[in-house]
Amino acid sequence: MEKLRCQRIGCNATFTYDDNPDGSCIYHDSGPIFHDGMKEWSCCKQRSHDFSLFLEIPGCKAGKHTTEKPVFKKPAPNPRVPISSQTLDKNEAPKEACPRCRQGFFCSDHGSQAKSVDPKASNGTPSESKSVLQEVPAPPVKKIVDVNQPQICKNKGCGQTFKERDNHNTACNYHPGPAIFHDRMRGWKCCDIYVKEFDEFMSIPPCTKGWHNADPVS
Incomplete structure (x- = not known):
């Protein structure tokens, strides 16, 4: 019998209708929330900044596999609290407080802001010489895997x-x-x-x- 791909989010396994016991599917039954660079599953509150690690978070519900694509209800958006200039730390640079800069996006307000200068590099010694003296890490060792291992x-x-x-x-x-x-x-x-x-x-x-x-x- 033809194997089918489960459409539940977090499962991605193959199954047949004759071999689909209850509990064989582990999945997320609610959609994700994306806010300020954070990815979170609304059903179990598991979160990660990295998208690849976010997709590897195991499901929190168990049931049967299905070929029907899930329809998620849109979660209520997290309220955005405006940041006033008075709430910022006096020692904190505006670029570090900007939510777009923290997420890695280009920001027209801070894109041309000068980078901080390393005081140790201002004594006449080129900063490049410091990087030359740094030890180059050894390349990672590739794991040896049996060619027949799934x-x-x-x-x-x-x-x-x-x-x-x-x-x-x-x-x-x-x-x-x-x-x-x-x-x-x-x-x-x-x-x-x-x-x-x-x-x-x-x-x-x-x-x-x-x-x-x-x-x-x-």
Whole structure:
């Protein structure tokens, strides 16, 4: 019997209707909340700043697999409290207090602000010489994996189980990224597609083919 892909958020497993016991699916039953660079599941309050780690947060509900895509109710937006100049610490730079700068976005108010100068580099010694003396870290050691061992691909948008013996340069369909969240829009910079709803974002088809990768950090 043909295997089907579960559509619940947080599951991504395959199943058949004859083998779908209750409790086999672990998933999130409420949508995410994005606020000031933080990603949070509204159903279990688990959160992360990193989008890849956010998607790896295990589900908090158990049930049966399904092919029906979930429909999430829009959570109430978190109230934004305006920051007045009187509430800022006198020693805190305006750029450090700007929410856009803290999230890594370009800010027209602080984009041209001069960077702070290292006082140790102002004694006539070029600051570049300091970086030359720093020890270069050794490259990470690649794990040795059995070619027949099942692994889960961690490339964004894939999540399939694979074996290294079957891996090749077009085996994986994925998004090289990065994921973009800005002004209530969600999308992928790699394929320049943006949507408003999170379930639509998760359904954006991958735009790149390559090797499956179970350990993208290394």
